Amino acid sequence: MKKIYLAIVAILVSAMAFSQGTITGTVVDGELGGPLPGASVVVKGTSIGTSTDFDGNFTLEVNQASGTLVVSYIGFVKKNISFSSTGSVGTITLQPDAEELEGVVVVGTGIIDLAADRKTPIAVSSVPVKIIQEKIGTQDVTMTLVNTPSVYVSGQSGGFGDTNMRVRGFDQDNTAFLLNGQPINGMEDGLMYWSNWSGLNDIASGVQIQRGLGSSKLAISSVGGTVNFVTKATEMNEGGFGYATVANNNYIKTSAGYNTGISDKGWGLSVMLSHW
Incomplete structure (x- = not known):
């Protein structure tokens, strides 16, 4: 027994x-x-x-x-x-979902419907974080889109942040630039000064660009298209990272980050420090 x-x-x-x-x-x-x-x-x-x-x-x-x-x-x-x-x-x-990419641009807390009420096809490209890290190097965030169709990036030989990006031939004041769905074009002239966004590539989880007019109800010019930078959220698991980059003219950039992970109560904290 x-x-x-x-x-x-x-x-x-x-x-x-x-x-x-x-x-x-x-x-x-x-x-x-x-x-x-x-x-x-x-x-x-x-x-x-x-x-x-x-x-x-x-x-x-x-x-x-x-x-x-x-x-x-x-x-x-x-x-x-x-x-x-x-x-x-x-x-x-x-596998990529063509219908999803052509229908919406995803932002941090929801979506902006850029394809509603449209009868013609809309060209949308999505750049994941892996490609962002591979293309950036010591340059500004516009380098992520340098090989995207209908996008021309100039000024790479100038100083940091002196880039000018044209979508479908239209200048930056005719292209809507968004950060998690919020417009970041200059309020006075609609232009973009990329030197003011030097840390954007460190916190971006993806970039999505729609080429051509959409049906977004934002009161900004988007004749050329709409570019949306999506930032990272707090990581589910604890961890961190650190790296340094060096370039000519004494350019040195160091970055370090740490994620606490999501606690049992659903809270989390992400911290990143960067100096260049």
């Missing part, structure tokens, strides 16, 4: 250990093949979730033996991944 009790206890302990564990994986772009940092990974039907790191990797603590992971990212088709045990679910590939 004692052996039967021990067997039952062993089975219960094994079941409890099996139902609690860690799931890992990597989320990548199905078109470019690169990682998708900041992608959302949530256990379906629960509030248990996390986001991917800079390399597209995620680690998720679960308290159930099986279920479904809902993986989503701005501008990509949502994907459901079933799991029946803890461990690695491997590489999860998300």
Whole structure:
């Protein structure tokens, strides 16, 4: 009888250990093949979730033996991944969602509908954080769009922030520049002085540009198009980073950041210091 009790206890302990564990994986772009940092990974039907790191990797603590992971990212088709045990679910590939990108521009707390009431196609491009970091170097944030169709960036040989960006041939006072959906064009002349936005590339999680007129109800000129810079939110997991860049004419820039992660009560704090 004692052996039967021990067997039952062993089975219960094994079941409890099996139902609690860690799931890992990597989320990548199905078109470019690169990682998708900041992608959302949530256990379906629960509030248990996390986001991917800079390399597209995620680690998720679960308290159930099986279920479904809902993986989503701005501008990509949502994907459901079933799991029946803890461990690695491997590489999860998300495909770009053309309809979503052509219909809306996503900002920090909602969306601005730029395609409503339009009967003609609208050209929209989205630049993820990985591409931003690769293209910026020691230049200003306009370098993220230097290879975007219908966008011309000039003034790279000048001083920092002396860039002039034209969309569809229109100057900067005829292009709407937004930060999380809020206009940042100069109030007097509508121009952009990029030297005033030197730290934008450090906090940007993505850039979205619509080329041509949209149906945005913002009272700003957008004949050339609309460019929206989306900033990072507080990371789900604790962590930090630090880096330094060096260029000619004694240019030195150092940056460091730290994220507390989301607490059990839903609070989090992100801090970044930068000097150049």
